[in-house]
Amino acid sequence: MIDQNRIMERVSGSGTNGKGYAWAVSAGFNAALAAISVKLPLQQFLRYGMVLLFNVTMWACYVNSLKALSSLQATVTNFATNFISSGLAGFFFFRESLSFQWFAGAILIIIGVVILSNSSIEEKVNTD
Numbered sequence: 001m002i003d004q005n006r007i008m009e010r011v012s013g014s015g016t017n018g019k020g021y022a023w024a025v026s027a028g029f030n031a032a033l034a035a036i037s038v039k040l041p042l043q044q045f046l047r048y049g050m051v052l053l054f055n056v057t058m059w060a061c062y063v064n065s066l067k068a069l070s071s072l073q074a075t076v077t078n079f080a081t082n083f084i085s086s087g088l089a090g091f092f093f094f095r096e097s098l099s100f101q102w103f104a105g106a107i108l109i110i111i112g113v114v115i116l117s118n119s120s121i122e123e124k125v126n127t128d
Contacts, residue, residue, distance in 0.1 A: 020068025021077055021117065023061045028081025030058035035086050076116055080109045104107055 034054035038047055058078075065074040084106050090096035 016068045018062035021072065022063050023067075023076035024069060024074045025081045026057045027061035027065060027074075028078045028083075029085055029126070030061060031055045031078065031082040032086035032089060034058065035082075036089050073116055077113055080113045083109060 032056070034051045037050035037054060038051075040047060042050075046051060046081055062074060065078070069077070087098060087106065091098050
């Protein structure tokens with residue numbers, strides 16, 4: 001049985017939900033950095049090492065985000081951060097073009113993340 005008082009304490013007082021989103025955003029940035037590192041003009045061994053490092057860091061951050069968020073919230077936030085940051089990095093650093101559809105999709109993804117973060121998905125309650 002879910003204790004509603006514990007859920008309200010968790011949401012209002014501890015800031016754990018915010019930490020969960022911070023971990024999910026960090027996971028998304030690390031995933032984007034893994035993709036970006038493949039395009040860098042470095043030796044192949046260094047690129048593979050960077051991909052491995054960023055992916056391991058991404059998974060650690062993602063697992064930490066799951067401690068505070070639902071799997072849906074953590075996954076969508078991670079995906080949105082990865083999609084937007086890797087797209088913008090491609091545009092600014094590698095001169096890749098971004099279409100109107102990409103920007104429209106990015107805005108819809110951001111709106112979806114905001115709606116999801118404000119939805120009534122039950123918060124995880126730590127039983128520690």
